[in-house]
Amino acid sequence: MTTPINRLGALHKTAIEQNDPCAHFATLITMDEEGQPASRIVTLRSLDANGIALLVNADSPKIRHWRMNGKWELSGFWPTSMVQYRLRGDAELEQTEAVRRDWLAKPRSSRLADLYHQRVRAQSAPLPSRQTLLDELTALDAGLENDMAAPPAVSRLLLKPKLLEIGQASLADRLHDRRLYQLQDGAWDETILVP
Numbered sequence: 001m002t003t004p005i006n007r008l009g010a011l012h013k014t015a016i017e018q019n020d021p022c023a024h025f026a027t028l029i030t031m032d033e034e035g036q037p038a039s040r041i042v043t044l045r046s047l048d049a050n051g052i053a054l055l056v057n058a059d060s061p062k063i064r065h066w067r068m069n070g071k072w073e074l075s076g077f078w079p080t081s082m083v084q085y086r087l088r089g090d091a092e093l094e095q096t097e098a099v100r101r102d103w104l105a106k107p108r109s110s111r112l113a114d115l116y117h118q119r120v121r122a123q124s125a126p127l128p129s130r131q132t133l134l135d136e137l138t139a140l141d142a143g144l145e146n147d148m149a150a151p152p153a154v155s156r157l158l159l160k161p162k163l164l165e166i167g168q169a170s171l172a173d174r175l176h177d178r179r180l181y182q183l184q185d186g187a188w189d190e191t192i193l194v195p
Helices: 004-017 061-069 097-104 108-119 130-144
Strands: 025-031 037-048 051-057 072-078 083-094 154-168 177-184 187-193
Touching (some): 004 072, 004 083, 004 154, 025 061, 037 061, 051 061, 051 097, 061 154, 097 154, 108 130
Antiparallel strands (some): 025 037, 025 072, 037 051, 051 154, 072 083, 177 187
């Protein structure tokens, strides 16, 4: 049976095959302490029938916001195929050895940034200057040699959509195909929307 998540997964696979520069990225929106939306670009680690997985810092502002109120939305756009999507629903945070092994597969520079958040300055903390960041990263890197154990906060956030909207643009006539899917009692309802 084809589900909306499977459909999105197939569109994602097409975007990757077409070398879409946005294929591995999306915008995660959470609600901050003042009830204001806070958005940031995240990397999609996987997109399959289980949901959408992100590798995150469990101490980051985005996770703090999500833990505070449970609200999130993920949106993305794949320009090579003119597909946009947005989804929201439930989420689960996992800290497992498998997640830590996935972290070890990240590029060294990305792992170094994660270690910096854990050992030097928290993610989104103020900096006196850009040079301070560069100097502190250089010092951290020099002290690590080849020992790069995953920081304790490395986690997988698994997004499990209950609402999913997929839009496929038609540039020829602007009659885009927009469909809204909502999970109701374990089954997906589909509504076709005016573009």
